[in-house]
Amino acid sequence: MSHLQLLDTYFSQHRSQHLEELFEFLSIPSISSLSEHKSDMVHAANWLANALKKLNIENVSIDETKGHPVVYGEWLHAEGKPTILFYGHYDVQPVDPLNLWDSEPFQPEIRDNKLYARGASDDKGQVFMHLKMIEALFATEGTLPVNVKFIYEGEEEIGSPNLPAYVEANKEKLAADIILISDTGLYAPGKPAVCYGLRGLTGVQINVRGAKSDLHSGLYGGGVQNAIHALAEILASFRDKHGKILVEGFYDNVLPLTEEERQAYQELNFDEEALKEEIGVDELFGESGFSYLEQTWARPTLEVNGVFGGFSGEGIKTVLPAEAGAKITCRLVPNQDPDEIVSLLRQHIEKHKPAGVDITIAEFDKGAPFLTPFDHPVIQAAGRSYEKIYQVPTAFIRGGGSIPIVASFDQILGLPVVLMGFGLNSENFHAPNEHFHLENFDKGLRVLGDYLHEIAKTTF
Structure with missing residues (x-):
């Protein structure tokens, strides 16, 4: 069986168990902007650290900052292969106005194959996909095709005020070949996209x-x-x-935009x-x-x-x-x-x-723009992985918004950043009734697993 067939079987067999675990993660009210939730932030960081340890990820630590802690872990036994640094955040936005929610924001519910909860799409659901993808590769292959490191912060929703200093102080520890972030979305339903730049x-x-x-x-x-x-x-x-x-x-x-970029945007119709x-x-x-x-x-x-x-x-x-x-x-x-x-x-x-x-x-606070050339091999590899699962051509897009920490990663670590997200603009992140389409949760797990294999054989 191919690695994709093995992954598909594993994810199908363990879907209920994985969703139960995700419910547990989503039930933690890790609202970084509200001081009364400081203990919940610690709870969420501990939950992530324990999840990494269960995967046999090594050197797992909860690193203190001037604000909420950073969770780190690594597995570096794929000799001669690239290293991917996974980034995400475990903090979420406040839930107000509560009366506009159709269900309790920290009591996850599935309705119409959509998972409703604060953080379902932004970003706990997508962080959780990283973990389950690693679990599946270990379970089906006994190893990973590349080396991996993880850095998960608890302050993205308040502008990541302490993460740049953490990254600067830990450049050697965070050294990698690629940074992979799942905190963006598809171009449209059924239309995957690799975001290669942000304003x-x-x-x-x-x-x-x-x-x-x-x-x-x-x-x-x-x-x-x-x-x-x-x-x-x-x-x-x-x-x-x-x-x-x-x-x-x-x-x-x-x-300025290249002619290739302008043509690619035009072809999106x-x-x-x-x-x-x-x-x-x-x-x-x-x-x-x-x-x-x-x-x-x-x-x-x-x-x-x-x-x-x-x-x-x-x-x-x-x-x-x-x-x-x-x-x-x-x-x-x-x-x-x-x-x-x-x-x-x-x-x-x-x-x-x-x-x-x-x-x-x-x-006001400032954030630099970011760009990884869309013809970069690691960007194109991401496109291939999306296409295998979604069965349509991948869009290569830029994002009009800003994720300041992405530019900090680019400037401090000097690595290509790959934004492989699975959310949709319609999923109400930062608003009442935030949700995540489980179709993209299911497909995204397989895309991410394939991407590690694509990177293992990509020259860059």
């Missing part, structure tokens, strides 16, 4: 101050600067009517009409000269996320607001540096500051 993120808050207090608009209007008008003038200066960003130097280091209907708009808007997928995957953005100031209660209050502000974030693409972009934003705001106001700028 970075940076942002600022602009605080505008005019007079020392709000002023009566009848007494002062027309003679004193209005903080909201000043803010609106600054915001309007950021982009032209076609969506082009007007901050000087903003595009200077943008890595993205349905813009269906998108418009789904989100309830008459037309889309974006930077001229680029398709929607190019705009959202491979072009940088500057978006106003919130505006505040003045009177917003019922009726009207005739004042000149003394204060106003806005929150702005930029999604960044390869070769753009978050610190440099913030510097360019500061220069632009200073250049366009209206008379009669003072402006202060507060910076």
Whole structure:
């Protein structure tokens, strides 16, 4: 029997047992952002560590950080073969609003072949698949085709504040040939995708101050600067009517798409009409000269996320607001540096500051963009494994969002990152009724098992 036949038999025979174990993992309310769940975070870390030990993974440890612990383990007995470093996270988002859940978020339920629970898709369900795939390979072959290491953190949902320092301090321990992450999704139902790039993120808050207090608009209007008008003038200066960003130097280091990438995106036949209907708009808007997928995957953005100031209660209050502000974030693409972009934003705001106001700028957390070339052998190997199981061509895509720790792995360890996810955008991660399609759980186990065999015979 082939390794895929052996895996298929094993997973079919042990499916009920595996789901029971996953229920146990999902029942732990490991919410990293809420201090009252600190003991649950420890519980989840211990659960993972024990699961690794049951697999005969060696040197398993629960490593303390300034926040929640990191779980580590390794098996390094495939002499002469590559090493894969598996990453995932065991923390989950809060569950509010609880009244919108159709079942208890930490009491897993299966309905219509979908597993409902907080963390089912993001990311406990996908982390669990790593473990069961390793279990199946040991059970069916007695060994692994490659070396493996595991690093599972408990702070991804709060921005991984302590993981970069941990990675930097443990570079030798974490040395590998590939980093594999299952925390992304398929392109569409039944359509697998390897995500080979993510946008970075940076942002600022602009605080505008005019007079020392709000002023009566009848007494002062027309003679004193209005903080909201000043803010609106600054915001309007950021982009032209076609969506082009007007901050000087903003595009200077943008890595352009290759013709092969543009062709690959075009062949996905993205349905813009269906998108418009789904989100309830008459037309889309974006930077001229680029398709929607190019705009959202491979072009940088500057978006106003919130505006505040003045009177917003019922009726009207005739004042000149003394204060106003806005929150702005930029999604960044390869070769753009978050610190440099913030510097360019500061220069632009200073250049366009209206008379009669003072402006202060507060910076938000930053994350660098990431890219592994989509023709890299380890990326293409992932595509082959998906295709064997899903029986359709694999899409090679970039993600419009950001996972800051991915860029940190890339920068600190200097390894190709392979994002092999099995979720779907419709699975309500971060929202009530989070769920995971068990069809993709079943197929994903087999894809991951095959990928280890593909890497064992791939030259890179």
